[in-house]
Amino acid sequence: MELTGVDLTTETVRTERLLLRPPRPEDTDPVYRACQDPEAQRWLLALPEPYTRESARAFVEEIAPGERADGRALTTIAEADGELVGACGLHFVTGRLGPEIGYWIAPWARGRGYAAEAAGALAEWGLAHGAPRVHLFADVRNTASLAVARKAGFAQEGVVRRCLQYRDGSRGDAALFGRVSGD
Numbered sequence: 001m002e003l004t005g006v007d008l009t010t011e012t013v014r015t016e017r018l019l020l021r022p023p024r025p026e027d028t029d030p031v032y033r034a035c036q037d038p039e040a041q042r043w044l045l046a047l048p049e050p051y052t053r054e055s056a057r058a059f060v061e062e063i064a065p066g067e068r069a070d071g072r073a074l075t076t077i078a079e080a081d082g083e084l085v086g087a088c089g090l091h092f093v094t095g096r097l098g099p100e101i102g103y104w105i106a107p108w109a110r111g112r113g114y115a116a117e118a119a120g121a122l123a124e125w126g127l128a129h130g131a132p133r134v135h136l137f138a139d140v141r142n143t144a145s146l147a148v149a150r151k152a153g154f155a156q157e158g159v160v161r162r163c164l165q166y167r168d169g170s171r172g173d174a175a176l177f178g179r180v181s182g183d
């Protein structure tokens, strides 16, 4: 990645319908409400459970700004018409898979293709800033997320078996998706 001249603490990305911007304290309430959703709890294995107001406050005030300030990730809130509709992040993990994308859309904003729009834009941002490839993992049973990845221009590159650990300790398989420039 070539991030010289990029101020990650303020960086925003615009798409046709979305503004991908840094989280701010007023996002706590909608992030809290969105993350009560059982689908979010089911598929986002790193989400604290139970997801409390404090979890949301920590995410918007400390975790996401910290990731940006330390150059670890471009963590964004997706906003449409001034309303929070979800979150999407590009994590600058090193290693051969390249930066990793993650996303969720609030239950009240689903069904409009926002996740693919956000993920596609952050993938393009990463490629434009010198990443040779960008990747994401989706649980092989998460049909909505598999569709999002394809719609965002990613190609499925394989299935990584038993790499997911669920909350009950059992394990599952994830589809590995990659996007390179020219895809």
Ligand SMILES: CC(C)(COP(=O)(O)OP(=O)(O)OC[C@H]1O[C@@H](n2cnc3c(N)ncnc32)[C@H](O)[C@@H]1OP(=O)(O)O)[C@@H](O)C(=O)NCCC(=O)NCCS
Pocket (backbone or CB within 6 Å): 039, 040, 043, 044, 103, 104, 105, 106, 109, 110, 111, 112, 113, 114, 115, 116, 137, 138, 139, 142, 143, 144, 145, 147, 148, 151
């Ligand atoms: C996955 C998620 C981000 C998609 O949100 P979204 O952008 O509103 O997605 P959409 O409803 O526009 O659907 C995207 C695609 O998935 C399909 N889809 C949506 N829900 C589906 C379902 N339950 N079963 C099968 N396909 C589904 C849609 O038909 C659409 O495909 P199409 O464009 O080919 O028609 C959202 O469901 C979510 O936040 N889930 C919980 C968190 C999560 O799973 N994050 C991803 C972790 S890898």
